[in-house]
Amino acid sequence: MTVATDPSPAFADYAHPERLVSTEWLQEHLGTPGLVVVESDEDVILYETGHIPGAVKIDWHTDLNDPVERDYIHGAAFAELLGRKGIRRDSTVVIYGDKSNWWAAYALWVFTLFGHSDVRLLDGGREKWLAEGREVTTDRELAEPTAYPVVEREDAPIRAYKEDVLAHFGHPLIDVRSPQEYSGERTTAPAYPEEGALRAGHIPSAASVPWARAAAEDATFRSRAELDAIYRDEAGLTGDEPVIAYCRIGERSSHTWFVLTHLLGLENVRNYDGSWTEWGSAVRVPIVQGADAGAAPQPR
């Protein structure tokens, strides 16, 4: 059973307004049967300092990543996790988090790999909820376990592997990292730990559009007109070609994937989660340094 969408006029211009809910909407709908609120943060104990009443916590690293292989968890582990969090296959899931929903968008993208159909973001995330002085609680998570079915991931439609990127040359690539990472001055986001890429720079032909340009100061998404100006006019995306977005480990580019797919309505957008930590260490892949995108190599 899914919950009615947020009819807020603020979302009307987006391609898929049903993918967003406002803080007002969420406040009114807390406790509605069929709705599960999920907090997903970069900081692993931020949830414990105070969270939206009734929200459960899903951590990108300890819950969604496979603990051994560099991959996402598989169907059985996802079913166990969501069952433990009280989520049913037909639940409406609203995800929110810190840093302009950076990690919330990542969690939403992973939910989408498993085909969970009704998953939305709280526009403005944790920051906006707190800025508006809305209620938070430190109550321990309390979820009634459910039997979530085991569904295997379907990566192909929205996830690109390194080989897919090599075959994609000639179509648009979006690099959502900082300008310094793009140019090759550094391999990590400013003020972020070294995560082990051996070479610096960007994938040839990728346009540089740092992910946070899609977020306004209050952590909400920018308007449709502003997003069109950035991604269509400036970065040259037309919607006629497949697009691949990448960053360092695929989290910031999940945010951009959400914007391109759900707010601008582009089809065939994939997130390359191997991203720079894979590409920048891979043997015999092309790299460009400096501010210029560089020419697209022959696809292979």
Added chain:
Amino acid sequence: MTTRDLPSQLAEIREDFLALEQPDRLQLLLEFSNELPALPERYRDHPDLFERVVECQSPVFIFVEVDPAGLVHLYATAPAESPTTRGFASILAQGLDGLSVDAVLGVPDDFPQTIGLSQAVSPLRLRGMTAMLGRTKRQLRERTAALA
């Protein structure tokens, strides 16, 4: 130096964590986070003294003081919206407070990996505490080299 020689206050912190189940370890980390002391008055207007721990994902700054008796005190600031980083800083601030310079320099570099947080927090995040400990020791080495 072997773990047998771990200063007792650090050993106690480790035992407290290891005695708990995984989810409760996060709760204890949160308690440490809440206990991170405010800066003493005399350091409040001296951001120049503090060194940024760039390995941490959030803005955390540390300053190591050696008092006239030769005992070490670690001061740290980190924002409230980064409780994990605050917790790491607080563990070290409490665990190292009042030790001799030699005792701090003797703390094993892998102490953060031994307190049972790798699974609950993730090894990636734990690197922040390792970096804080490393920078603390480096500040002490510089301080003592300057005196020698």
